Amino acid sequence: MSPVVNRRSFIASTAGLAAAASLPMPAWARGQSLPHARNGFGELAGEDLSLTIGDAHFTTGGRSGHAFAVNGTVPGPLIRLREGQDVRLHVTNNLDEDSSIHWHGLLLPFQFDGVPGVSFPGIRPGETFTYEFxxxxxxxxxxxxxxxxxxxxxxxxxIVIESAEPDPRYDRDYVVLLSEFSPMHPHEIMRKLKVGEHYFNRQMQTATEGDMPGAERRMWGAMRMNPRDISDVTGSTYTYLVNGHGPADNLQLAFQPGERVRLRVINGSAMTFFNVRVPGVPMTVIQADGQDVDPVEIDEFQIGVAETYDVIVTPSAGSHAITAEAMDRSGMAVASLTSHPGHIAIPPPLREIPTLTMADMGMMDHGAMGHGSGEMAMDHDMRDTSKLPADVAVGPGLDMIAPAPMDRMDFPGLGLDKVSHRVLRYTDLKAARSNPHRTVEREMEIHLTGNMERYMWSFDGKKFSAVTDDPIRFGYDERVRVKLVNQTMMAHPIHLHGHFFELVNGADHMHQPLKHTLVVQPGGSATFDLTADEPGDWAFHCHLLYHMHAGMMQVVTVRPFPEGEGS
Known part of the structure; x- marks a missing residue:
C-alpha cells in the first residue's frame, strides 16, 4: 500500500476516536478517557443515512440544560461523504415541534436545501423527510x-466530503467544530436581547475608563452607543465548545511528531466570532468554505459564524493548545493537540478587550468626526437618511447610517488589526484553480440595517416578514456584482444558500476566491460576483442566529428554470 492509502486508512474522526490498524494508537487517543465522550459526535458514511432529532440534556463544566440532540449527541454526527456519490438522508423528527436540516454550503436541488417556508414545508413532529441529491x-x-x-x-x-483522488498534503485529519452552549433557553435569550441589547455584556466601558478623548466619548454618548458593544451574547451565559467539549472537559486530539495535521475548522456557533490560533505553531490555510485556495501561512485567523477554514499544522512533540478566543474576549474554546497521552496544553490568557473605533462607524478616521461644534453635526450625519438609496426603507428599523462606508476586505477582524504576528485577511485569499471569467452584466447594492436599541435587523430597512413577496431576483445564469454596505456597527456574516460567489478582494478575475459566507465589517462594505446558476428559491441572511430571527433575511429567487427542470 502507498503511504497515502495508509493515511486514509487511519483518518481520525473529529473527537480522535479512530486510529490506523497500521499505526496502533493507545486507548486515550480513541476517546475512551475523554470526559463527556457521549456528547461528542460519532460518524456516518455511505449513501443511505438516517438522522433522528430528539430532546436531550447537555452538561459541560458547571452548566447544564436542555438541548436538541441528533442521533443522541450534541453536536450531531459527522457526515462523511464522497465526491460523485448519490446520497439519501432520512431525517426523523421526534420533537414536539417542527424541525429541519439545512446542508450548509452544499450544492443541491433547492427542494432539499432544508429551509421551511422557502424551499420545503419543514418536518412535522413524528415525520421523516428524505433528502436526496x-x-x-x-x-x-x-x-x-x-x-x-x-x-x-x-x-x-x-460534514466532510472526500475527494475522489487522495490528498497527499497531510497525514492526519481532524474536524474542529466551534460552537457555544447556554443553559438558558434560546427564546429567553432572544427575549432578553429585545428588552435590552446590552443584557449579556459585562464589559461595557464606563464614563471614565480608557484613554478615549473627551470629544469622542461624548459623541459615543450622543449616539447612545458604546465602543465595547461587540457581541450580543457573551461568555456571561455561553460556554465555548470544541466538538461539544467545554474547556473543563480537556479534549485531546492525538498526533505523532512529524505528522502534518489538517484541522477542518468550522464555526458552528449561533452568535460568536472566534479568533483561532495554535500558539507557537504556524498554520497554512488551504481551504476557505470548502474551496481550495493558494496556501497562505499565518499565525491566527478570525472566523465568522458559518465560515470554515482548513489549515495544516506540523506541531513539534508535546502538547499545543488549539485556542478559539471569542472576539469580545469573554471566553474561549480550547482543545489540546498532543503527542503525549494525558498531557493537557495550557492555553494563553484572554487578551485585552477590543474597542470599536471611528472606522467601525463608517468614518475614515478621527479627523473625519470633527471636534467641538462638529460633534453634533457628525451625530446628525449618522442619522441623515437622505444619503441612502430610495429603495432603502426608512423607519423604526433603521437608527443610524455609516457616513462614509469603505471597502474593508483587508481588515483582519476586530482586535486583530494591531497584533504583531501574521493574521489572515480576505485579501490574502486566492482561488487555487482558475474560475471561468465572465463579464458582470448587472450591479446591485444591498444595505445591512438595524436598530440596536430595539433589536431590529434587516436588509435595506425591511424585515424578512415584510419582504417575503418581494424576493431578490436573478435571471438563471446571470452574472451580477453585489455590493453589501453595512450601515451598522456590528460585523455580519452574510450567507447565500445554494451558491458559491467570488470575493472581489483584489485577486485577478480568474482567481477570485469562492465562498458561501462573507463577513461584512462594521461601517464598511464588501463585494462579490455571483453567477446565479442554481435555479430555485434560496435563503439569504445574516448567520448571527438572533439577527436572522429578528429580520435580517431575504429570499433569492433564480429563474427561469433550465429546460427539463421544474419548479
Missing amino acids: PVRQTGTYWWHSHSGLQEQAGHYGP
Whole structure:
C-alpha cells in the first residue's frame, strides 16, 4: 500500500476516536478517557443515512440544560461523504415541534436545501423527510437546523466530503467544530436581547475608563452607543465548545511528531466570532468554505459564524493548545493537540478587550468626526437618511447610517488589526484553480440595517416578514456584482444558500476566491460576483442566529428554470 492509502486508512474522526490498524494508537487517543465522550459526535458514511432529532440534556463544566440532540449527541454526527456519490438522508423528527436540516454550503436541488417556508414545508413532529441529491463537490461543510432557534441548542454537526483522488498534503485529519452552549433557553435569550441589547455584556466601558478623548466619548454618548458593544451574547451565559467539549472537559486530539495535521475548522456557533490560533505553531490555510485556495501561512485567523477554514499544522512533540478566543474576549474554546497521552496544553490568557473605533462607524478616521461644534453635526450625519438609496426603507428599523462606508476586505477582524504576528485577511485569499471569467452584466447594492436599541435587523430597512413577496431576483445564469454596505456597527456574516460567489478582494478575475459566507465589517462594505446558476428559491441572511430571527433575511429567487427542470 502507498503511504497515502495508509493515511486514509487511519483518518481520525473529529473527537480522535479512530486510529490506523497500521499505526496502533493507545486507548486515550480513541476517546475512551475523554470526559463527556457521549456528547461528542460519532460518524456516518455511505449513501443511505438516517438522522433522528430528539430532546436531550447537555452538561459541560458547571452548566447544564436542555438541548436538541441528533442521533443522541450534541453536536450531531459527522457526515462523511464522497465526491460523485448519490446520497439519501432520512431525517426523523421526534420533537414536539417542527424541525429541519439545512446542508450548509452544499450544492443541491433547492427542494432539499432544508429551509421551511422557502424551499420545503419543514418536518412535522413524528415525520421523516428524505433528502436526496448527488454530491458535486469536496471540502469541509456543516449542517444545522433552520427551524426556530434550535441551532443554538445543539442541532448542528459537521460534514466532510472526500475527494475522489487522495490528498497527499497531510497525514492526519481532524474536524474542529466551534460552537457555544447556554443553559438558558434560546427564546429567553432572544427575549432578553429585545428588552435590552446590552443584557449579556459585562464589559461595557464606563464614563471614565480608557484613554478615549473627551470629544469622542461624548459623541459615543450622543449616539447612545458604546465602543465595547461587540457581541450580543457573551461568555456571561455561553460556554465555548470544541466538538461539544467545554474547556473543563480537556479534549485531546492525538498526533505523532512529524505528522502534518489538517484541522477542518468550522464555526458552528449561533452568535460568536472566534479568533483561532495554535500558539507557537504556524498554520497554512488551504481551504476557505470548502474551496481550495493558494496556501497562505499565518499565525491566527478570525472566523465568522458559518465560515470554515482548513489549515495544516506540523506541531513539534508535546502538547499545543488549539485556542478559539471569542472576539469580545469573554471566553474561549480550547482543545489540546498532543503527542503525549494525558498531557493537557495550557492555553494563553484572554487578551485585552477590543474597542470599536471611528472606522467601525463608517468614518475614515478621527479627523473625519470633527471636534467641538462638529460633534453634533457628525451625530446628525449618522442619522441623515437622505444619503441612502430610495429603495432603502426608512423607519423604526433603521437608527443610524455609516457616513462614509469603505471597502474593508483587508481588515483582519476586530482586535486583530494591531497584533504583531501574521493574521489572515480576505485579501490574502486566492482561488487555487482558475474560475471561468465572465463579464458582470448587472450591479446591485444591498444595505445591512438595524436598530440596536430595539433589536431590529434587516436588509435595506425591511424585515424578512415584510419582504417575503418581494424576493431578490436573478435571471438563471446571470452574472451580477453585489455590493453589501453595512450601515451598522456590528460585523455580519452574510450567507447565500445554494451558491458559491467570488470575493472581489483584489485577486485577478480568474482567481477570485469562492465562498458561501462573507463577513461584512462594521461601517464598511464588501463585494462579490455571483453567477446565479442554481435555479430555485434560496435563503439569504445574516448567520448571527438572533439577527436572522429578528429580520435580517431575504429570499433569492433564480429563474427561469433550465429546460427539463421544474419548479
